[in-house]
Amino acid sequence: PPIPLPIRFADPLAFSPDGRLLATAYDDRTVQLWNIADPSRPRRLGAPLTGHKGYVNSLVFSPDGRTLASGSADGTIRLWNATDPGHAVLRGAPLRGHLGAVNVLAYSPDGHTLASGGDDNSVRLWDIEDPSKASEERSLTGHTEAVASLTFSRTGRTLASGGNDSTVRLWNVSDPSRAGAIGQSMSPNAKSGTFLAFSPNTHMLGVSSGTDTIRLWNLDVDDAARRVCTMTRGVLTPETWREYLPRLSYDPPCEP
Template identity: 40%
Template sequence: MRDVAFAPDGRTLATAGHTGTVRLWRADRADGPTPLGEPRHAHDEAVWSVAFSPDGDTLASAGYDDTVRLWKVPGPDASGGGLRPLGEPLTGHTGAVWSVEFSPDGHTLASAAQDDTVILWNVANPAYPHRIGEPLTGHTEGLWDLAYGPDGRTLATTGADRSVRLWHLPQNVLTDFTNPVTSVAHDPTGGLLAAASTDDGLVRLWDVRRPGRPRPLPRPLAGHEAPVLTAAFTPDGQTVASGAEDGALRLWDVSDPARPVAAATLPDAHPGGVLTAAFAPDGRTLAT
């Protein structure tokens, strides 16, 4: 499994599979998640990322087959369940698509790919999506992750070229990294950006309240003993979850981001490594 995402109401969970499938789960049952319908064959190769639209009606999936797909999401109580494709696959990338995310207003979908580009798609009507302008270029070794700021006017991207780019007017490049950056996440207020890096086992925090002048915070989240593969904020922005290649999952109290505190550690969350993490909207459940 490569990615997980909660629907905005917290009742549905989507999972992405290495076999090219996407699956929905009823996630709010007291006896644990239960499948909603059968797995959907979504891409010809592995599915690397899934994301719900803000209204929860549409799911986007990104594939190793260089495409993005949009799906109509049934309600959690729909009999039979199952995803329904919305139109044809979105094409334009020339490399595996690693990450997709909707803008906060749900009108735009951003996709990041191995071809060093970000493509923006107009999905205001998800049945008739179309590309917006030319691809965003600047990264040089493939993109791995992206994250919208809560105002929808800032987009953070990261990749193997050891940088994080903030797409705004003007664009900013955060280069305080010595190793490839695997994951980026905005806190819900838009004030903090977390970036997970390989090899050094750190998650760095940036103050991005002024997009034109981002400022690194002096104390990174240090404690992992293996490359960090994912980072995610709770909806209240007070906690960061980070997962590493050695299977460890850590929680960090960042209520005072200048003095982050290690709150909890699960050393063996996943034997094969923690690839992704997502908090439910109420912040009480974490999927990995």
């Protein structure tokens, strides 16, 4: 039978990449690490991690499993050295920048960038290649309400954010220090924060809005262009081109 752990329904948790560690958060604003190599016998590792002054809203392990990031209602992010999970310690000073609660965290696939979303409606990118010297690289604005979810594409070049403003935004984060929006926001017609996931090939974004609806967004531009051309084939004739674009040589975007 499953072994219950003493956490409430809304408390965040995170598995390490190798599945041997579990991090759980508690109402007393602490984080506990567990050895779950044998899931039938979970074992506490060390003392609870303390320091946050508000509830811990998000937990996430780095891709290499050596660092645990925690985001809190106190507006800070803490990076914990989990190399020796029985004696985890804080790496550097808490990260400050958000003007409200930190709701969600996400690591880039290469582990060099941490994205955070908060009640201040912003997405922030942090350079954590050296966790002990982490610093903010970029603040991304556009959401008009709290950011509730984040996910990186498999390549790490695109970040998707979902907000309580019922929109999803895509960001080009190929160079985090120069990150910016990709196109306009997408509205999943949600009434609350959204949950996001990229498909493995990055061409599809799944959006669950908490309204009994899941939407799939095709992000493959070439595929979208092929669909448009299929639906409009034969519409842009030389005669139509001359009528609307008389100063330009006939050059339809779709193959005849």
